[in-house]
Structure formats: C-alpha cells, structure tokens
Amino acid sequence: GLCIGCGACVSLCPYFNSYRGKISMLFPCVLPRGRCHAYCPKAGVELDDLSTEIFNAPYSEKPMGRFISIVTSRATGPSKAPLAQGGGTVTAIMTHALDAGRIDAAVLTGRNGTHAVPEVVTDPADVARFASSKFSAAPTIEAYHRGVAMGHSAIGVVATPCQAMALAQIRVNPMNEPDFVDRTALVVGIFCTWALDERRLAALLDGKVKAESIRKFDIPPPPAEVMEIHTDEGTIAIELSEIRSLVPETCGYCFDMTAEFADLSVGQLEGTPGMNTVIVRTERGRSALDEAVKSGRLEICEISDSDLSRLSAAASRKKERALGKAHEMGIIRYVISS
Template identity: 45%
Template sequence: MLHACDLEEGRCYAYCPRTPTDLEQLRQALYDPKDLTPELGPFKGLYVTRAADESTRSSAQHGGTVTALVKLALEEGLLDTAVLTEESERFLPQGVSVSDPLGVVRASKSKFVTSPNVAAFNEAAKGGFEKIGVVATPCQALALAKMRLKPEPAKDNHIDKLSLVVGLFCGWALSWRDLARLLKGKADEDSIVGMDIPPSKYECMEVYTTNGTITIPLEEVLPSVKEGCQYCFDMTAEFSDLSVGSARVPEGWDAAKGWNQVIVRSRAGQELLDLARSKGVLEFRDLPEGNLEKLKTASMNKKKFCVAALVKKSGSSENLLYLDPQDPVLSRFIN
C-alpha cells in the first residue's frame, strides 16, 4: 500500500482480484448461465485462428489474433480506444490507451510481467472515452468483472464504458525486478526481441535475441514468478468476452507458433469473431482433435494447484482465503 489505509473495504479492496470474491455470483451475473463450464468458465466455442495479414503475424507473439481483433474493433467503431500493454525500458510494461488502429501493432507480443492495465482503463474512462476495450490477463479481467458487479460509489463508476475484454491465457507472470536479474549476464538486454514459454514438455523459457535464441531452464525461471500467481485459479481469463492463447497443432510447436486458440465467452465476443471472419481479418483452421480436452485439463490443473496452495497457506481445507470453498468448480479439488 502506498499509504496507510483506514478503510476495511475501500476502493482497492473492492476490486482487487485477490480479495474475497464470489466467482459463482460473477459467472451467473455476467454470462449466459447456459454457457458456463467448470473447466473453462463461460464457453461458446473454441477456435484456432491467425491474423490474415502477414505483417501483423510477423510482429506478433504467435498468430496475431489479438492484434487483428483489437484493430478491427477500433476500425469498425466498436471501440473508441483500447487499453493495451506496451513495453518500456527493460521489460517494464505499461498500460497504454490506443485509439489509432495502426498503433495496435506496437503493443503486440506477450509480456511476461503484468502491467497496471486496470489503472489505464480508469484513466481512459476519465479521459472521455466511451467505448473502451481492454486486453487483460486473467487477474485484470477478474478485477474488471468485480467492478462490473459492484460499481460503487455510483458517482465514480466508469465501468459502463467497458465494451470489450480480450483475455489472455496466462500460466503466471514474473516479477519485473527478478526477470531483469534473471536475464542479466545471459543476454544483452538491448538485443532481446522477444520471449516465449514453449509447451510444458520443453520445460524452458526461450529468449529471442538478435544473436539467436537463449534457452533458460524453467527451474531457474520459476523462483521469479510472483507469489500471487500461485493462488490464481484462472488460466484462460474466464471473465472476458473472448480469450486468446497459444495454439496446439498436430504439426508440432514450430507450426503452432503461427496460430492462436480463441475461446468465445460472450455474445460481444462472438460478434467480434464473426465480424473478423466475415471481413477476412482472421484466418481459421479446423480445431485439431483433442485440443479442447487438453485445454480443459490444463485449466483444471491450474485450479487444482491454486486450491492446494490456498489450503496450504490458510492451513485449513475449509479456508480458501479469498475464494469460496463452496464454489461449484473449486470445491471439487478440496479433499
């Protein structure tokens, strides 16, 4: 906390993704109850896509789907600004509000450190934008969902200006300071052009530099994961309109890198994806067999680890700290 707080439930407390949260209430209130699944949250469909525009793809982490969707939403006037994440000095990301569709590409590629995008949303809302989209990690999407459900005080409510949440699949994020420390001596920071975590069997982080790829074993990386991430139940950003992550394709990882998987969760998400299809902004390929199951398994594993970590922290299987042990999804992991 920046300053001593004397409120039991103040502004930060109300919306923090790690303060007590009734997930089921959020799911029921914000999504069509028919779409709710235990494994992936609200679910209307899973797709494998990539940006049709090759230059968008070439500057993107994988298939460029997020860049293409946000750009399209701005071009079509569905949004008047989008809160994205740009990297500034030494991997330190920051939330930026981008209104020019051509500016979206600058914010492409994954960041492995979280940025204050909810604050950037609030700034954009105060700045006069009326239709705001946010590209959010699962924790940021949860905070925004909490704001939608508990918009108080009414005088300071900007959440109605939230028009679209594009969620990002996320396993964990790194401490910015630890990441810098991790990379020090391994790669000249000016030469780094990107990073990625390949599928779990590789057990490593890849750092792409102008001099080639550096591989760092995952066991060296994991101590730098932020503590809060081990208490996260959400791999696929369940509280978004659509969620995007890396794809798995039968041809292997090198081919998969050129594609994304998209979960559509809400009507707004479906409409945007349909628009992208009809406008030819996205290319689609058939969903490989087994992809949905694999995704469900991975998602459930994260929930399982989360519950175990919370039980360990609280010392009681009846106490999940910020989550409800009676939650219909999470309760199945409590012994």
C-alpha cells in the first residue's frame, strides 16, 4: 500500500486510529470525500496547485524543489542537545521559536524504544528531549490535529517530507471550509531517504538490544553501510542490507528527499560531522533561522559548491528511482527525462 502512517487522517473523526506505525479504519465510512482523503500526501496530490498555493509558483522540477538559499549550520554552546543529530540545528530553531513566541506549541516526535511517539510541546526546555533521528514511520500529523484541538494557533512542526506535504495539503483548505484558519506557524522538514516499519524493526532488534535502553539511532556516512544503535550498554551496528528490508513499500515511490514543502529543510552535512545543511524555502523560514542565529543559539556558514553538488545529486537520484518505480507500476503515465 501507499500509506506511510503520517497521521493526517487521524484525530479528525472516530473512524481512523494509529497503532504502532499503522493506520487502521475502525468503522466503514460512507462520505464521498472527507478531510482524511483531502489531507493525505499519497492520494492524488496536484503538485503544481499545491506549490502555487504555498510558494506562489508552480512546482519546481529541480532536485531540491523551490528555495531561497542553502547554508550550513550548527547549534552553539549549551544550545546543542546531547543526543542531537548532526549539528543540533532543528533543536536550536524549535527551542528559540517557542522561547521567542514565534510558535505557541511544537509538534515533535519522541521515542519509546523503537516506537515513535509524537507529542505537543509548549515548554522550550522540553525540546531537547526529542533530539535525534527516530527512523520509524510516525503519525506526527495526528499530534498536529491534537494541537489544533487544544486551541493552539501558531504551531511549529518537525516533519518528514511526506508529513510536510500533508501539512501543505491541510494549509490550502482543500475542503473549502468557510471558518478555516491555518494554524501552522513554522514547518521544519527533515531530509529523509526512507523510514522503517516499526514492528519489523522491533522484531529485528529483539534479542540484540533492550528496547528501553536505546538512546539513539544513527547511520554514519559512506562507506560504513551500517546503522548504529546507541544504548545504555554500548553501541551495536547492523548492516544496512538488513535494515533496508524493513523499509515500507511506499517509501520506494517517494520522490522528495529534502522536504520540499517545508519552510526550512534540515539534514546532515555529508562528510562534516557536527554540521547540518539548511534549505531556506519561505520568508517565515528565513525569519525563524535569522532569529535563532541572532539569539546566539545557532551559527551559519556558506555551503561549498562541492557539498551543494553532492546534495543535488542525492536528491536527484531519489527522484529518478521513485518516478521510475511509479511509472513501472502504472501509478504515473510517463516520466520526462532531464
């Protein structure tokens, strides 16, 4: 199936529920069209229409989508959380956004063992608890819906590419609700090549590590070809060939590596430990980044031509693989080669 379990269809009505990385329909629904379908990032998204609403321009076929600028960054001093991935940029940005009142709540994804757990956070001091990559697919948008129901009006969300696309779908009011208000104030996207099926990951790790002792997952840059699992007892490495067998089929159809519908997109800077790449896509994203820098929580530098070229090539490869597979399976009719 195409469902990635993003949670866009959950907490809108009693019919859908999320459990351990899977979305289930609890009761049959007779509505011809509902918010569940309208918000879904896998259900016939019109990219040109969506891009025009979000960026005031048609969808860009460039590998990294539309953007204003690209920089490298890292958190400074005590701003970097101990478990932060790469340069700790996302933690620094979200902490400052809450502290400065740019957002009144942050939707962040934590972890309980291998189980990804999205939460609504309002205390800037709590943001660091959610640092580090989770890798398991998570119903993060369900937590966004909870934040709206709680009355928050300026919500920041840390999202994977598919989750960022779901948020973009929500923001354009596809159901033409007369009283609709966009409650997103900042969407920080995370670079993503694939996610993992949570249940299958738990089964793979059973007997190798205690789930409750897991501190952090990491994939070192090539040529390592392993996933590292950091625990209270030490670190174990599992070959990526084993890990890739846990990737849901739907990830193979995803063409977006860099969260093209976010305000800011953040990933590790390949070959430079402790640094991130940041793609600035919108004015509100640029403003949030600038404020975090001025606060002293973050520092930024120009990105080198070689790093930019590597990033573009990686994003292009993901697009080519995904579109090729979609064409092969008959999901799209044709692919235009560059």
